[in-house]
Amino acid sequence: MKIWLLVFLPWWAWAQPADELDAELLQRYQQLQQNESARVVAVRKGRERAVLCKYCHGEDGNGGPGNTPILAGQNPLYLVHQLERFATGKRKRYVMEKLAQNLSHEEKVNLALYYASVEQKPATFDxxxxxxxxxxxxxxxxxxxxxxxxxxxxxxxxxxxxxxxxxxxxxxxxxxxxxxxxxxxxxxxxxxxxxxxxxxxxxxxxxxxx
Ligand code: HEC
Ligand code: HEC
Structure with a gap:
């Protein structure tokens, strides 16, 4: 396994998952990372938009059934990327695809920043x-x-x-x-x-x- 890992490492180091992100979406995300007051507004708008999501992901992104991921405390760039993947059909899950298709770039970023800002609650494990x-x-x-x-x-x-x-x-x-x-x-x-x-x-x- 170790040798195999070394063979592939250079390629991994180069290919970042968010490389395939829509340029406009990435730009919006990066601008908000640099602007504190705009980010506060984005988080608030994201929280308002998240009413659609709480039935499955829980009130604050910490709940929902076992097959539904926790969104609270997630890496916001990863969240934006996955919403984009659902919207373009690269990741498949009927409800998530339909919901993501109806989100603007701005809304995707707002939702991602909102969930990233919520503290994650401890999970249960064996x-x-x-x-x-x-x-x-x-x-x-x-x-x-x-x-x-x-x-x-x-x-x-x-x-x-x-x-x-x-x-x-x-x-x-x-x-x-x-x-x-x-x-x-x-x-x-x-x-x-x-x-x-x-x-x-x-x-x-x-x-x-x-
Ligand atoms: C070479 C880089 C790399 C390594 C090493 C790696 N992952 Fe990943 N992982 C990824 C990428 C890229 C994705 C996103 C895939 C996508 O967009 O669908 C991912 C996604 C995931 C997800 C989905 C997260 C979610 O919230 O849906 C889980 C869980 C995960 N990895 C667990 C692991 C575990 C456990 C290991 C070790 C056994 C591991 N990964 C090793 C690159 C890696
Ligand atoms: C009907 C239930 C349902 C609703 C409503 C819903 N989701 Fe999901 N969501 C899911 C399920 C189930 C998955 C896991 C899909 C999979 O296994 O790949 C998921 C996955 C995700 C992921 C990927 C997380 C990860 O760790 O990879 C994101 C991001 C997400 N949802 C955001 C949202 C947002 C934002 C909303 C509201 C606009 C929303 N969801 C509404 C059921 C739902």
Missing amino acids: ADKAKAGQPLFASHCTTCHGEHGMGQKGFARIAGQKPEYVKNTLLNFRKDSEKRFSPEMQAITKTLNEAELEQIAHYVASLGQP
């Missing part, structure tokens, strides 16, 4: 599985998602995410899923079995706790 998952996480996941899974650049925060959602997502990536294709995640998950993916999911859920 302590034994989490312990077994720790070394697997350290050797397979930190290059992109960060040493503590907090996300960086365009890569998702996975720390504190629901273990059911993480496990299902990992299994889908491994299956060549039409729903969500990622060459990086597919290659990595193919080197791990289902029990290992579950252990990693519980370790990931244990991260980012206060």
Whole structure:
């Protein structure tokens, strides 16, 4: 695995997930990162727009059923990117595609900044599985998602995410899923079995706790 990783590293270091973002969308996002008062307004508008989302993602992006990801505290660049992917059909989930198609660039950025600004609540996890998952996480996941899974650049925060959602997502990536294709995640998950993916999911859920 280690040798294999080294072969692919230069390409990964170069290809950032957000590289494919619409230029106008990225520009709007970057402008708000540099302008504090405009960002405060964007977060407020995002909170107002999020009434549509709370039925599934919970009142503040921390709730919802096990197959629905926590949005609170997520990396905002990753959120913008995923909303764009749903809107363009690159990531498939009927309701999310329809909702994202109806969001303007401005609304996508506002929603992303709002959810990123909310504090994530601790997830529940199995302590034994989490312990077994720790070394697997350290050797397979930190290059992109960060040493503590907090996300960086365009890569998702996975720390504190629901273990059911993480496990299902990992299994889908491994299956060549039409729903969500990622060459990086597919290659990595193919080197791990289902029990290992579950252990990693519980370790990931244990991260980012206060
Ligand atoms: C009917 C339920 C439902 C509603 C309403 C809904 N979502 Fe979702 N959303 C989901 C599910 C389920 C997923 C996970 C899809 C998957 O497994 O790939 C998801 C995924 C996402 C993701 C990807 C998160 C990640 O970690 O990759 C984002 C971002 C998102 N939703 C934002 C929103 C926003 C913003 C709204 C409101 C405009 C919204 N959702 C409304 C069900 C919903
Ligand atoms: C080479 C970089 C790279 C490595 C290493 C990597 N990932 Fe990822 N990961 C990605 C990218 C890129 C995405 C976004 C894929 C997309 O847009 O659909 C992603 C997405 C994810 C998601 C979906 C997040 C969400 O909220 O839906 C999870 C969960 C995840 N990775 C877990 C892991 C775990 C666990 C490991 C280690 C076993 C790992 N990743 C290793 C690049 C990587």
